[in-house]
Amino acid sequence: MQNAEPADVLDARFAAAKEASHRLARATTAEKDAALQSIADLLVERIGQVVTANAADLEAGRAAELGDGLLDRLKLDETRVRAIASAVVDVISLTDPVGETVSGRSLPSGVRIDQVRVPLGVVGAIYEARPNVTIDIAALALKSGNAVVLRGGSAAERTNAVLVQVLRDALDRVGLPADAVQTVDDFGRAGAQHLMRARDFVDVLIPRGSARLIQAVVTEATVPVIETGAGVVHMFLDASAREDWAVELVENAKVQRPSVCNALETLLVHRDAAERLLPPVLARLEASGVTVHADDRVRALHPSALPVTDEDWATEHMSLDISVGVVDSLDDALDHIRRYSTKHTESIVTNDLGNAERFLNEVDAAAVMVNASTRFTDGAEFGFGAEVGISTQKLHARGPMGLPQLTSTKWLVRGAGHVRA
Amino acid sequence: MQNAEPADVLDARFAAAKEASHRLARATTAEKDAALQSIADLLVERIGQVVTANAADLEAGRAAELGDGLLDRLKLDETRVRAIASAVVDVISLTDPVGETVSGRSLPSGVRIDQVRVPLGVVGAIYEARPNVTIDIAALALKSGNAVVLRGGSAAERTNAVLVQVLRDALDRVGLPADAVQTVDDFGRAGAQHLMRARDFVDVLIPRGSARLIQAVVTEATVPVIETGAGVVHMFLDASAREDWAVELVENAKVQRPSVCNALETLLVHRDAAERLLPPVLARLEASGVTVHADDRVRALHPSALPVTDEDWATEHMSLDISVGVVDSLDDALDHIRRYSTKHTESIVTNDLGNAERFLNEVDAAAVMVNASTRFTDGAEFGFGAEVGISTQKLHARGPMGLPQLTSTKWLVRGAGHVRA
Incomplete structure (x- = not known):
């Protein structure tokens, strides 16, 4: 795949994610919950494959002299994979934010306006080392009707490749588009950089990781970013x-x-x-x-x-x-x-x-x-049930982010031939 | 002033705006409303000065062969200045969004959490030609407890200089910091570019104007942007x-x-x-x-x-x-x-x-x-009373933006020695 022009390959993936996001946006809660169950099931079915790929990442990490802390965050054994699958099942019980009416009224003219929650569209996630984030963020994005483009860091590349395939196959099994999950990992740093500037396709970027990573994304990205964060x-x-x-x-x-x-x-x-x-x-x-x-x-x-x-x-x-x-x-x-x-x-x-x-x-x-x-200061402690991250910026979301923070709204306006006076 | 190092002068202004924003954030509604009345009064007092400066901008515009539409948007006569002052008075009657409790609950442990509206901090506005925006956006920002940094475009430079002085003097008259209103107009395009990257001081940028202007801001800015917009x-x-x-x-x-x-x-x-x-x-x-x-x-x-x-x-x-x-x-x-x-x-x-x-x-x-x-699709039609702009992005605000869209929230957490289990 690296033989093709990277920008073209990546744009094609982003466009496929955008197209799939339209289907996801209209998926019922039951369809999305079936997809989550399918992800959990397939993760357990493929534990062997995940652990084998992870062992190769760990070996490469040790050869590259990664620190013990990093290697521990990178490691997935059977117990950890089952825990990730179980966390996906937990997302099923969360309230689907899509379709919630946030506000609504009748204007003096009789025109009715309703502000309803809709998915953001395509969520880009840039993170490091922890391969569980691949599944966590995809599960939360899918439950809230979004497609995802993932950039998981080179240390976990083999593990993430298997996990992305699990996600795509799980969607396919329940009749939802596999293209709702994309990765740029096989293009390394160039993939991340292209993702950060894919304004035509990606609606928001969520960096999760070190202060250095977040700073780089905030500085380089033209796609809007939700800064999550460092805590002094x-x-x-x-x-x-x-x-x-x-x-x-x-x-x-x-x-x-x-x-x-x-x-x-x-x-x-x-x-x-x-x-x-x-x-x-x-x-x-x-x-x-x-x-x-x-x-x-x-x-x-x-x-x-x-x-x-x-x-x-x-x-x-x-x-x-x-x-x-x-x-x-x-x-x-x-x-x-x-x-x-x-x-x-x-x-x-x-x-x-x-x-x-x-x-x-x-x-x-x-x-x-x-x-x-x-x-x-934590999504679970605050009663959100799951946490996308903790926003340290003031726009869009501040503090622990739950599923509603992965949505936008749109105004539905219903008239009967009403014109503005 | 252009003899000093531009970056240093601009950073000093942005830092002064940030410092003033802390005072504005704690200002009572009564104090902010007094500032708005003071702006309206001073605008009317200085009509002659505004119209004279505007005549010079118009003359320069005609010499530069600006189009008739642009010249009309640029023009301020006595009637238009009075209308701008009257619009400022209208903002007094709008509900102050700061301090509103958006959500709140007691956690199972007895810890109390409340999510309350707070100002964004420092709002940067980048716009073109229409000098009324200088007063409009400052009035809305001040009512919602924010400081502003303004970039009004070179065609209206003389008019805007007078209007910025009106805003600063009006704040000073009521005991609020004049530094809550800053301009970068005297540094031209360099001023705008420095503003777009002033992440340490400016919390959000709102571009208002042509699709070209908005595109430039979205592409060049590292400060978060609320895209307002073009409508096909x-x-x-x-x-x-x-x-x-x-x-x-x-x-x-x-x-x-x-x-x-x-x-x-x-x-x-x-x-x-x-x-x-x-x-x-x-x-x-x-x-x-x-x-x-x-x-x-x-x-x-x-x-x-x-x-x-x-x-x-x-x-x-x-x-x-x-x-x-x-x-x-x-x-x-x-x-x-x-x-x-x-x-x-x-x-x-x-x-x-x-x-x-x-x-x-x-x-x-x-x-x-x-x-x-x-x-x-309009703030006044939707019942918001005033309109900061119409957001065409999905993050933070979508559609007509009123005063609440110029705020963020923070979580107030009250315990009695509570530790996390």
């Missing part, structure tokens, strides 16, 4: 913070799952609470294996901490590391957050109502919290 | 269309205001209705001064029509010209529309319920109509 997440312990809450909230936010975007990265403490709160909080963190990077005022109280650097404040560690600083006031905490926040999730621990309200009002982030763990 | 608007007269409705709807859609985006550009007629409908419809259009560009089957019935070209089908005439063709079926009409539609507004005239439903379901456009004039 802060928690501010105000002067009035309860010690027991502070200890539990900081530990939960930092330690429960340090590799995800809603995990805590930076802890700020009001100077009037530093002596009271820092010893128990930092003792709990260190008992959980966390490495503390701290400013001088923290280190005066807790000399075992490493010195924090300016780069640390701006870093999403995604590991058991935390940056800790003392601030003189709520204003200083707000200034620090404004400077370093990636606008994902920010939290205050306080018993001061005025400070709580100021924090909620003045912090600009997808989720702003009082006395709650930052780990709550 | 179709009406399909189905075999069962009522003659009286067909005549009135086509005339209203084409003739009432041919220079706007919801005006009709292409008329398609089912072959079984061509002999019945085309003579009265085309007679009415020609009586209204419309030039008919038609395919061979239309011309066989109506020899005075000019031949239609392939380019005509793809053209938004914005004039008293219409492209007319005969199609063999609803499917052929849908195919034609899919090929040439700019996804703004499409309408069918029919008495066949099945065909009406197919048209509503299968046409992909911001507004899809049955037996209604395409002129209804």
